[in-house]
Amino acid sequence: MTASIIDGRAFADGLGRKIAGSIPIFEAYAGRRPGLAVVLVGTDPASEVYVRSKGRMARKLGMESFEYVLPETTTQDELLALVARLNADDRIDGILVQLPLPKGLDALAVVTAIDPAKDVDGLHPMSAGMLASGLPGMVSCTPLGCIMLLEATLGSLAGRDAIVVGRSILVGKPMAQLLLARDCTVTIAHSRTRDLPGKVAQAEIVVAAVGAAEMIRGEWIRPGATVIDIGTSRIERDGRKTLVGDVDFAGAVERAGAITPVPGGVGPMTIMTLMHNAVIAAHRRVGLPEPTWR
Ligand SMILES: Nc1nc2c(c(=O)[nH]1)N[C@@H](CN(C=O)c1ccc(C(=O)N[C@@H](CCC(=O)O)C(=O)O)cc1)CN2
Numbered sequence: 239m240t241a242s243i244i245d246g247r248a249f250a251d252g253l254g255r256k257i258a259g260s261i262p263i264f265e266a267y268a269g270r271r272p273g274l275a276v277v278l279v280g281t282d283p284a285s286e287v288y289v290r291s292k293g294r295m296a297r298k299l300g301m302e303s304f305e306y307v308l309p310e311t312t313t314q315d316e317l318l319a320l321v322a323r324l325n326a327d328d329r330i331d332g333i334l335v336q337l338p339l340p341k342g343l344d345a346l347a348v349v350t351a352i353d354p355a356k357d358v359d360g361l362h363p364m365s366a367g368m369l370a371s372g373l374p375g376m377v378s379c380t381p382l383g384c385i386m387l388l389e390a391t392l393g394s395l396a397g398r399d400a401i402v403v404g405r406s407i408l409v410g411k412p413m414a415q416l417l418l419a420r421d422c423t424v425t426i427a428h429s430r431t432r433d434l435p436g437k438v439a440q441a442e443i444v445v446a447a448v449g450a451a452e453m454i455r456g457e458w459i460r461p462g463a464t465v466i467d468i469g470t471s472r473i474e475r476d477g478r479k480t481l482v483g484d485v486d487f488a489g490a491v492e493r494a495g496a497i498t499p500v501p502g503g504v505g506p507m508t509i510m511t512l513m514h515n516a517v518i519a520a521h522r523r524v525g526l527p528e529p530t531w532r
Pocket residue numbers: 288334335336337338359379380408470481500501502503504505506507508509
């Protein structure tokens with residue numbers, strides 16, 4: 239079997255067009271455009287690229303983008319003071335602090351300082367609690383994008399056996415909650431899991447979020463399974479730098495029913511679901527009914 243390729247870029251483009259179409263309606267009602275603030279601390283090259291892409295995409299869709307680039311030497315108090323200012327700024331509907339933060343800064347304390355109504359990254363403990371309670375809060379961007387791709391590929395997810403490999407608050411935990419909310423039977427695997435190959439082999443849905451290049455081997459994949467690869471690692475292959483995921487794509491594509499590529503799978507959805515969340519947050523803040531774009 240050769241898997242069909244889940245085209246995250248095309249899906250994200252389609253979602254972007256729908257989001258852009260909703261902005262004039264918001265503007266006519268609120269007298270302003272939805273505002274997204276993105277904060278970068280330090281000079282991590284990948285983070286710089288992601289933050290630039292977020293600002294560019296927000297502007298392209300017709301939103302107002304507020305970008306803050308702070309030096310590596312920024313203190314916790316300075317960062318918290320900026321978050322407090324953004325919380326109080328009425329033009330700003332969503333706040334995202336790019337992760338990872340430089341050493342010495344406490345990311346959990348920073349995301350907890352964000353007004354939950356503006357938590358477009360879904361990382362505030364209140365957002366996580368609402369997701370776990372089945373309440374309509376903000377959902378972390380990457381897991382939300384994965385769920386959209388899974389539902390577009392499989393339709394209903396109810397009753398399916400799923401494994402999430404990874405338990406971070408950014409991806410693994412919210413991903414497992416989203417699958418559970420759709421009546422999947424969910425296994426969460428992590429670095430201490432015994433017999434990972436055997437557990438992956440039982441799953442109809444595999445979500446790989448471990449951050450280790452090609453760790454999930456193709457021969458582990460159950461024939462016909464749907465594989466969602468969240469990893470992005472730069473490795474050297476045949477003397478060239480290559481971007482790969484957490485899944486051994488060449489092996490998995492021969493067994494899976496459908497699979498996301500890296501690049502071009504989950505990554506573009508992470509940016510677009512941020513736009514989605516920012517516009518949803520804007521609607522909630524001004525009391526306008528939320529659009530549904532799926
Ligand atoms: N506060 C947050 N920090 C981070 C998040 C997040 O959701 N919130 N996610 C990641 C990084 N990230 C967005 O911030 C991100 C990662 C990857 C991509 C992407 O489009 N990847 C491309 C490949 C790009 C390349 O060549 O490097 C792809 O997969 O096609 C977008 C966003 C960590 N931090």
